Amino acid sequence: MTALAQVGYVARRSVLRTARQPANIIFPFVFPTALLAVTSAGLSPATKIPGFPSKSFLAFFLAFPFIQGALFATMNAGTDLARDIQSGFLNRLALTPLRGGALIVGQLGGIAVLAFVQNCYYLTVGLIAGVRLESGIVGGIVLIILATGVAIAFGALGAFFALRTGSGEAVQGLFPLLFVGLFLSSMNLPRNLIEQDWFRTVATFNPISYLIEGLRSLIITGWDGEALVLAFGVAAVLAAAAMILANWALRLRLTRT
Amino acid sequence: MMRRDFWYVAFAVAWRVLHNVFTTPALFLPGMIFPLFFFTAFAGGLSRVSSIPGFDFPNGYTAFQFVFVLLQSAAFGGVFTGFGIARDFEYGFARRLLLAAPRRSGLVAGYALAAAGRWAATATILTIVAFAVGMQVGGNGVNLIALYGLALIVNLAGTLWASGIAMRLRTVQAGPIMQLPVFLTLFFAPVYVPLALLNGWLHSVASVNPATPLLEAGRSLITGQTDHVSVAFPVAIGLAVGLSIWAWRGLRSAERAAL
Numbered sequence: 001m002t003a004l005a006q007v008g009y010v011a012r013r014s015v016l017r018t019a020r021q022p023a024n025i026i027f028p029f030v031f032p033t034a035l036l037a038v039t040s041a042g043l044s045p046a047t048k049i050p051g052f053p054s055k056s057f058l059a060f061f062l063a064f065p066f067i068q069g070a071l072f073a074t075m076n077a078g079t080d081l082a083r084d085i086q087s088g089f090l091n092r093l094a095l096t097p098l099r100g101g102a103l104i105v106g107q108l109g110g111i112a113v114l115a116f117v118q119n120c121y122y123l124t125v126g127l128i129a130g131v132r133l134e135s136g137i138v139g140g141i142v143l144i145i146l147a148t149g150v151a152i153a154f155g156a157l158g159a160f161f162a163l164r165t166g167s168g169e170a171v172q173g174l175f176p177l178l179f180v181g182l183f184l185s186s187m188n189l190p191r192n193l194i195e196q197d198w199f200r201t202v203a204t205f206n207p208i209s210y211l212i213e214g215l216r217s218l219i220i221t222g223w224d225g226e227a228l229v230l231a232f233g234v235a236a237v238l239a240a241a242a243m244i245l246a247n248w249a250l251r252l253r254l255t256r257t
Numbered sequence: 258m259m260r261r262d263f264w265y266v267a268f269a270v271a272w273r274v275l276h277n278v279f280t281t282p283a284l285f286l287p288g289m290i291f292p293l294f295f296f297t298a299f300a301g302g303l304s305r306v307s308s309i310p311g312f313d314f315p316n317g318y319t320a321f322q323f324v325f326v327l328l329q330s331a332a333f334g335g336v337f338t339g340f341g342i343a344r345d346f347e348y349g350f351a352r353r354l355l356l357a358a359p360r361r362s363g364l365v366a367g368y369a370l371a372a373a374g375r376w377a378a379t380a381t382i383l384t385i386v387a388f389a390v391g392m393q394v395g396g397n398g399v400n401l402i403a404l405y406g407l408a409l410i411v412n413l414a415g416t417l418w419a420s421g422i423a424m425r426l427r428t429v430q431a432g433p434i435m436q437l438p439v440f441l442t443l444f445f446a447p448v449y450v451p452l453a454l455l456n457g458w459l460h461s462v463a464s465v466n467p468a469t470p471l472l473e474a475g476r477s478l479i480t481g482q483t484d485h486v487s488v489a490f491p492v493a494i495g496l497a498v499g500l501s502i503w504a505w506r507g508l509r510s511a512e513r514a515a516l
Binding site: 034038039041042043044045046048049176180183184187188189193194195196198199203 | 287305306308309312445447459
């Protein structure tokens, strides 16, 4: 069997497995859109702050569900992989000709498919609510590609944690950490409008700020080369680093077994 | 004799829950960290919101958000206690409690006492952090006692709501059903700006949301005023009384299922 076919089988299993767990489907769809509705309505007066970059807080905040959805996809994938380890499924896979790389790439392929569906949904919700993309239809496609890339990067991180710890609870414990990272970013206000120096510094060093700002630029600015290069760059570096770590963790785990 | 039985059961349950919570970091830390994290993210990251025209809260955005986070921590202190009740039912411990307790209503009272004790620790840390980052308080001692008293009633209401769910469904999988309505009720109130600055559908929802007078009264008390207090306390007490009936009926449901 070719490596590509192996990746396809693992990806198919990953998608089907998630689809069979309603809780894993409902939360990534409902929770980010509920927070989008509540926060964009509650903070809509913030558009009156001098220098605020958009007349619509909904448009400004629409980048948020893409990142939060990526976090959910990560947790689901990481938890599923950890369950494979806990149930001994990975040990049985180790006896087959399946390549380690194919396992990780296949798992991430499953995340990519789910993230793509989620991202199309978030964009549709935004468009129905009245958001118009400043970057046009092509911008919408780039937005989906970037958001899916972010989900793959986070997914690789989840896979690394799952392989390193072998525990679903440990992977779930990563979620609050990433959620804190999301809130300590430029999620609610542009960095130049954050008043507290320490918060602005944290947001500037926080890579999630650049992912959000890249997505946001396509919605409210148009084509902002710097924001896009930074967002794609951060996603690529994060994905590459997490993939290397996940491969290393997989090798260690298979050696142990 | 019956009254003594009631308190005997209540204190025993409260002691057990508090002991479990304070000796298990995985149970204690989320309830402690999440309010601090929300306070940091809102008061720190959104302070510029106070410069919106028409935003006239005299004690600054930190105090404005402190009241929301205090009430949120109170409500979620009750919800987190509900998770423990559900866990007790799932693992069969609650069934043994039902058999052993001479006055079963003391069980609910015990969980409520534990939730209050647990929230007292969170509120203390939150208050220390808020003062450490320079929160300005305009109210006197009586205003602050009223503010924390209001939050305590919210804590009781949160516990009664969550225990009613936990005793009816008797599984930890009921967690989202306990959390989501509380979360949405709180966030459908004027969280980031005063009610007058909200517009659209959120203004309409917030105007009839029972959490709104609680939040407005709390913010009024921290500035030393008493606006909305005459509405907030009856609303809070009404919620607690209504939810105590809900919890009591939940207890009866659990008794029917267990005995």
